Amino acid sequence: MSVTQAPPARRDTAGRDTVRRIGQWSQHLPPVLGLAAAVALWWAVTVVFEVESFILPSPLQVAQTLVEDADYLWDNTLVTLWETLLGFLLAIVVGVPLALVVTASRMLERTVYPLLLMLNAVPKVAVAPLLVVWMGFGQFPKVFLVFLVCFFPIVISTAAGLSSTQADLVELGRSLKMNWWQTFRMIRMPAAVPQLFVGLKLAITLAVIGAVIAEFVGATEGLGYVIVASGASADTALAFAAMILLGVLSVVLFYLTAAVERFFVPWADRS
Numbered sequence: 001m002s003v004t005q006a007p008p009a010r011r012d013t014a015g016r017d018t019v020r021r022i023g024q025w026s027q028h029l030p031p032v033l034g035l036a037a038a039v040a041l042w043w044a045v046t047v048v049f050e051v052e053s054f055i056l057p058s059p060l061q062v063a064q065t066l067v068e069d070a071d072y073l074w075d076n077t078l079v080t081l082w083e084t085l086l087g088f089l090l091a092i093v094v095g096v097p098l099a100l101v102v103t104a105s106r107m108l109e110r111t112v113y114p115l116l117l118m119l120n121a122v123p124k125v126a127v128a129p130l131l132v133v134w135m136g137f138g139q140f141p142k143v144f145l146v147f148l149v150c151f152f153p154i155v156i157s158t159a160a161g162l163s164s165t166q167a168d169l170v171e172l173g174r175s176l177k178m179n180w181w182q183t184f185r186m187i188r189m190p191a192a193v194p195q196l197f198v199g200l201k202l203a204i205t206l207a208v209i210g211a212v213i214a215e216f217v218g219a220t221e222g223l224g225y226v227i228v229a230s231g232a233s234a235d236t237a238l239a240f241a242a243m244i245l246l247g248v249l250s251v252v253l254f255y256l257t258a259a260v261e262r263f264f265v266p267w268a269d270r271s
Contacts, residue, residue, distance in 0.1 A: 087146020
């Protein structure tokens with residue numbers, strides 16, 4: 001009686017799929033182990049040195065705060081998220097067209113770049129109180145500060161991508177009698193999109209920082225306000241809970257931006 005065996009090609013394919021799945025799962029293991037080690041070290045410090053909770057709360061106390069004040073923290077997280085996304089989108093709407101204009105003319109590049117460097121060099125912490133004076137205590141000064149934080153990396157990355165188009169591709173467009181718009185749409189912009197997403201991923205993490213800085217001054221809601229208010233009342237566990245949510249928010253927004261990049265830029269080189 002003969003035993004039926006799977007064809008060698010099918011067995012090889014199944015083996016490769018298994019190895020690929022194991023490799024994908026193994027990529028997530030180091031971050032999980034690193035996070036677990038950090039939490040364990042945090043817990044050990046609070047126990048071994050008997051640190052008072054108002055100085056350094058234990059991970060268990062912070063977890064309890066996340067559960068007990070979930071509604072309050074969720075409402076303020078939504079405020080910070082809204083400010084972050086609005087400022088980020090505003091920076092894209094303004095920054096990308098400005099980069100196109102700057103790279104279109106060497107004279108404009110020499111004129112605008114120093115102004116952009118000066119604007120980026122101004123500490124955003126110093127600008128936040130002035131925005132409250134100029135724009136009031138509403139949400140717009142927070143959004144505008146996020147815009148200022150995100151604006152520079154988006155402009156610089158887009159301009160760098162547009163300026164680094166391979167010369168042979170540009171020459172190919174000229175040999176095909178392409179006009180400026182056709183060359184830009186079919187050659188320069190596709191080549192610049194990967195570099196643009198580098199700036200977007202950097203800007204989205206900075207956007208959360210900008211929103212928190214803005215909420216430190218003249219805010220009545222948002223995670224930045226929660227940190228300030230909990231610090232004034234010595235509720236350190238609540239401040240740690242807000243900071244953990246800020247970290248999670250930054251990570252989620254970063255990977256969402258990376259997912260959009262993988263969807264729209266499948267040809268981008270990755271390692």
